[in-house]
Amino acid sequence: MSITPYRSVLANQAARRVLLLGILLRIPIFGTGVLLMLHVVEQLGRSWGEAGLVSAVVTLAIAVSGPWRGRLLDRHGLRKVVLPSILINGSCWAVAPFVGYWPLLILAGVAGLFVVPIFSIARQSVIAAVPMHERRTALSVDGVGVELAYMSGPAVAVWAGSQWGTAPTLFVLQMLGVLGGIVLWILDPRLREETAGAGEVIDVPRSAWFRPAFIGLCLAAAASTLVLVGSEVSVVAGLREWGQSGSLGLVFAGWGIGSIVGGLVYGALSRGLSPYLLLSGLALVTLPMALADSAVTVAALALLAGLLCAPTITASVEAVSRVVPAVARGEAMGWHGSCMTAGSAMAAPLAGLVIDSRGHQSAIVLVCLAGLLIACVGAASVLVVRRRRSQVALAA
Missing domain, CATH: 1.20.1250.20 (MFS general substrate transporter like domains)
Known part of the structure; x- marks a missing residue:
């Protein structure tokens, strides 16, 4: 790198x-x-x-x-x-x-x-x-x-x-x-x-950018925190069930270190990746944590899952900066951040309900499948939009 x-x-x-x-x-x-x-x-x-x-x-x-x-x-x-x-x-x-x-x-x-x-x-x-x-x-x-x-x-x-x-x-x-x-x-x-009208107020109608492409990115942002926070809550429950709550710091350190390493590697790439691809990868690498049976195993899997945490969020922020005009970027970033907050806010009670009824492993599976589903829908919608644009260009 x-x-x-x-x-x-x-x-x-x-x-x-x-x-x-x-x-x-x-x-x-x-x-x-x-x-x-x-x-x-x-x-x-x-x-x-x-x-x-x-x-x-x-x-x-x-x-x-x-x-x-x-x-x-x-x-x-x-x-x-x-x-x-x-x-x-x-x-x-x-x-x-x-x-x-x-x-x-x-x-x-x-x-x-x-x-x-x-x-x-x-x-x-x-x-x-x-x-x-x-x-x-x-x-x-x-x-x-x-x-x-x-x-x-x-x-x-x-x-x-x-x-x-x-x-x-x-x-x-x-x-x-x-x-x-x-x-x-x-x-x-x-x-x-400097070229984006700095120093002057330009009012861009929300309808000009608050469109399916932007909404899809916000949903992907919400899904990323749903996966992250939902799996975190589930892991805490698992460690408590195994009587290994004292190892929580080890697990979260693995997650954090993995995310930092992944973010640094992603930032050095010559080309970015689709946020939907990274979201699906995040869901898939988090899913094996449902099979863990000890704190050490969870920590190792958390390190692996962490590698895609920061890149997923970075890719969605970068994508938002490309689909939204610079003069409306403040509100757009606000929506993006609020969706991430909403995803994390939903994750804890959702995971808690599943943990109470079916165990922490099922909660991890649920939030990962939800993230994977949103990633697939988002990626499919991007392909449909590109195909329509190609058809319009050919017709013209």
């Missing part, structure tokens, strides 16, 4: 700044979820069900905010969107860790609606900062950054919460996120390529 593409991307100061900020701003987002649940249970003395309700409200709020705030990015630019996030998140989280359950629920939900849309901003800025031929590599680096934040955020948050308490840790974690938002506001990275 050649590192030359990565050398070029990381030498780009604008791209390097956004990639680093992306990691720093995502760590509080990933770390808050599990820490918030622990806070509700340990600090407030509530049940896990009530903790899950807070988590669900925050997840739903973030999912709703994606397309809405992405559209605001397209129309008003980064600074006018990030400033309310800084003020509202700072105000909410300055109070939320130190109040009772119901005020916490409301404040966390409001903060979720106004979270800094870092996923949309980071991807748009990375795309705008590099030439077309480096886009895949830059998005792969961003995907690796997401993986690093996903792996480190919860671990650091839980460790800090156990040392200094969940309330102070929540406060510090969110204030670091606010600080990152301030730095982002100051830097104000460009969100569009």
Whole structure:
């Protein structure tokens, strides 16, 4: 694997700044979820069900905010969107860790609606900062950054919460996120390529790009997180059933390392792959985890499955950037991110129901087959559209 593409991307100061900020701003987002649940249970003395309700409200709020705030990015630019996030998140989280359950629920939900849309901003800025031929590599680096934040955020948050308490840790974690938002506001990275009408507001009707090709990519994004989160929940249940819950870190480390390696390899390829092909591959390589009977076996299979995690997501983001006009990319990335959130939100209860009735192996099989089905339908629709275009071209 050649590192030359990565050398070029990381030498780009604008791209390097956004990639680093992306990691720093995502760590509080990933770390808050599990820490918030622990806070509700340990600090407030509530049940896990009530903790899950807070988590669900925050997840739903973030999912709703994606397309809405992405559209605001397209129309008003980064600074006018990030400033309310800084003020509202700072105000909410300055109070939320130190109040009772119901005020916490409301404040966390409001903060979720106004979270800094870092996923949309980071991807748009990375795309705008590099030439077309480096886009895949830059998005792969961003995907690796997401993986690093996903792996480190919860671990650091839980460790800090156990040392200094969940309330102070929540406060510090969110204030670091606010600080990152301030730095982002100051830097104000460009969100569009120079040739894409940067600096002027161009209103593109949603009907011009919200079409089957884009919808299919959003469904593929949702399916990818359905497979990932559904299999994660199932593996946790399996380890608990085998009395090997202590090996959970080993399994997730295998998944994360595999995803980072896969993302780096994919970013160095001279040509990208279809997100539907990668989604089907992700489902197929995850499926053997249903046959595992020990933590060591699951960890080895997780390493294999992880190789296609980051590439699948990167390919879908890259495809969205190609089918959507640059001036509407903020809203499109918001929809894409919300679909990924929706897929992960559906995965946990769906897998849980199957685990309760048929066991964790059946849950893995179900989410993998669902992902494979969506990948096949998406790939078939692409072939149909290409055939129709060929026929129209020949007729003309």
